[in-house]
Amino acid sequence: MKRSLYTLLVISTLTVHLNSCTSQLEEDARSSIPVKNFFTNEEECNSAVIGIYNYIKAPYNKYGYDEMPYAMLELPTGMFDNKAQWQFASDYVNLKFDATSPDFSIWWESCYKGIEAANSCLRYIPAVNMSENKKNELLAEASFLRAYFYFQLVHIFGDVPLKMVPTANPGDALIGKSPVRDIFEKAIIPDLKFAEEQPLAATTQGNGRVSVMAVKTLLAKTYLSMAGLLNDNSFYGLAKTKALEVIQSNKHKLFESDQELTWFNKLNNPTFDNKEEHIFMANYAINNANSSLPVYFLPKEVKLVNALQFGGFSPSSFFLDAYDAADLRGRHNQGFFMNTLQIGDEKHEFPWAIYKFMDPGILTTAPNSAKNFPLLRYADLLMVYSEAQNEADGSPDKSAIDAVNQIRNRSGLPDISKLSQAEFREEVQKQRYFELCAEGKIWFDMVRTKKIFDTKTNKMVDLIGFKLPSGAIFKEENLKFPIPSREVQINPLLK
DSSP states (O other): OOOOHHHHHHHHHHOEEEOOOSSSOOOSOSEEEOGGGSOOSHHHHHHHHHHHHGGGSGGGSOBTTTBOTTHHHHGGGTSEEEOOOOHHHHHHHTTOOOTTOHHHHHHHHHHHHHHHHHHHHHHHGGGSOSOHHHHHHHHHHHHHHHHHHHHHHHHHHSSBOOOOSOOOSGGGGOOOOBOHHHHIIIIIHHHHHHHHTSOOOSSOTTTOOOOHHHHHHHHHHHHHHHHHHTTOTHHHHHHHHHHHHHHHHTSOOOOOOOSSOOHHHHHTOGGGTTSTTEEEEEOOBTTTBOOOHHHHHSOTTSOOSSSOOOOOEEEOHHHHHHSOTTOTTSSSTTSSEEEEEEETTEEEEEEEEEOTTOOTTHHHHTTOOOOOEEEEEHHHHHHHHHHHHHHHHSSOOHHHHHHHHHHHHHTTOOOOOOOOHHHHHHHHHHHHHHHHTTTTOHHHHHHHHOEEEETTTTEEEESTTOBOTTSOBOOGGGGSOOOOHHHHHHOGGGO
16 A cells, blocks of 8 residues: 555544653554543653654664665765665666655655654643643654754755644645745744753763754754755854854763774764764664664675675775775774674674674674664764854864864874865865765765765865766756655645
């Protein structure tokens, strides 16, 4: 049976998700309760808000054999070679965006399910008798999550339907697209500003739920995107200010190597999830809500675990060669990538594969893993600040240079010093590629800047007209993924 946004929203009016856990890492709904009988006390409201978090995970979960929806954000960047057998994965490398792809539907459905769940929480929680602090905390979480889903949608699909109230009647779901500007100004910004003012925890440590620093970070990233997508430089100053608030709070910091672990092994170790560098994550739990990313990236060329290994996609030789020889993130085994792995007395060798998501426990728990996926990371925030400051003020100041040097230093690279505005812009954009690769962030950068990293020349170049290693040439139409065909079939207003 075909499902659509129309169908999903109508169904969502009939049920809400009940989940009794208090953290953001449980499986999807355990039961359904009619809305009219729900939202009667604090516990039910808390459960309903927890249910919204579940919709974050779907694009980062493997389905079928070796299908992974978030791969569609990485394969068109020119940094990775596809190793999946999935038909549509090959299409992404060649910039062939087929509206029938299930990946598009998963992004669309998960975002709109989350939005509908958030709409219900924002509609019904205010009338429930509970402490004002707890009520406002729950409303802030729902507002942030609704903003997060819309942030994803505008970068992936462009103009999309804007719906800020729960569906009351079937016809309510048949709505047309709103311009990206309206999505930002009527949904994302108001939701984040509201959430920022509420009594949220300072960080996600402990339960992985929305923190005020996560709100400020997404707000900074939103302003940066608005500057590019709306072609309005005034937003750079807002992005700079908001990112600086996170930096000056001292609530988050970069992971650093110590006597026990490298910073790479803190980045990919579940023990360090929702701590320090990790500002907001999609949360998983072993044997309950498992992450499939670690096994998805295990190289298929050699047997490492007692489970299927898929390879997924791997770094292209061009991308690896673009890293400075001294850069620990590049061709240094078990930085961001690996080509050998020691298991007991046996050393395994294989073509370069992604190490970022190498959960150390996967060797005994495969295919199950509790490794969270980073959605907002402090390294990203530092570069948001650096880029925004440079653009807002016309040249990089010491604070912006210091922020980039934090990224460079822990990667084994020397400091940069005096650079022009254009030179610094290029440095920041390149560091975003080197640092945030395989995290689903680079596509968003490409959409907002219309620039792409040429891995062969090690330079940032214009996106439109650029030829990928596959031979495909970027066109303006490739900046948006098509709205899933079944949505358009049900709702002609989406054409």
